[in-house]
Amino acid sequence: MKKSFRPYLAFLFMGSLLSFSACKDKDDPEPDHEHDVVTTVTLTLTPTNGGQAITATWEDLDGPGGTAPQIDKLVLRANTTYTGSLTFASEEAHGDHTDTHDLTADIREEGTAHEIFYFANPQGLVTITKTDKDANGRPIGLETTAATTAAGQGKLRIVLKHQPGTKSSTSNENTGETDVDITFDTSVQ
Template sequence: MKNLFRPYLAFLLLGSLLFTTACKDDEEPEPDHEHELITNVTLRLVPTDTNKPTVTASWENLVGVGATATIDDLVLSANTTYTGSISFESEEEHGDHSHAHDLTKEIREEGDSHELFYRVTPEGLVTVTKTDVDENNRPIGLETTVTTNAAGTGVFRVVLKHQPGLKITSNDDNAKMNIGETDVDIEFPLTVQ
């Protein structure tokens, strides 16, 4: 009788071993890669009217989250259309010198995971239209058309969202802005004159 149990016991152990290994996940999930800290943002607006000046406004925060950033005023001409571009850098300290790493190309290459949002207060002072798209034909916002109306003052807000696997096709920027992680949220003081 003892001999009868041994083969069954061996099959039982083998079966449980196969069951536990079959249930085990073969692929380990990839770790969530940390983003580089964005320390410099430059907004460049080139007017279609060549008699008007090109405008560049920068934001810089070399210390990190919660620190006081330096920011330029954004001064635009009234009733003017601009071709806009924005660039992002990460400035790293290396001993007694620093090195700026351009992140704009990476954001463009990972366009299906990033989108820029532009908010102007008061609404209607400036209109921003995103002109570049990702591989799924959804807007990125690194390139824009910016159109000013009458003179006034306000705030030009720029928000870069990281949305891996979350980016949606929608015309509702308010809903899309609530998705994903915020990489940068900047408010440029705005004057249209």
């Protein structure tokens, strides 16, 4: 009698565990988002001789794959010099609203481990010169001047490299880890 009763006791124990565990199924995942992943890059170009500032945004809220990114076209005037500034942000859509976390300040703060590279194709379509410096006197590339000459069509590629410990006088766009590698269709009119 006692012998055969014991397994039932044990099964009861197992059963109670299951029901106890099942009650815990309440929490739902928060909207998924990593605050450190760049989703949005904005290039702002202000003509030095006054006039309307131009902004171009490259945005991919759902990361690689999925929905295609939204990419603005960059339209510049010929024979003009601009003051450029580049910002990076991590944005997330929460259904009814969007939260934005600016990452530009972090990159500036860790300037000795970051560098931005600009490549115009064809070369000379727009000439970009980095004007900001990190603590070691090396360029960062968040602040620039951009100069155009003749009208033309092409592309501007912007690459943000994370180069912890490897940024040096010889480092280049092949050094380190790529955080951002984007291209704007560019037109100089």
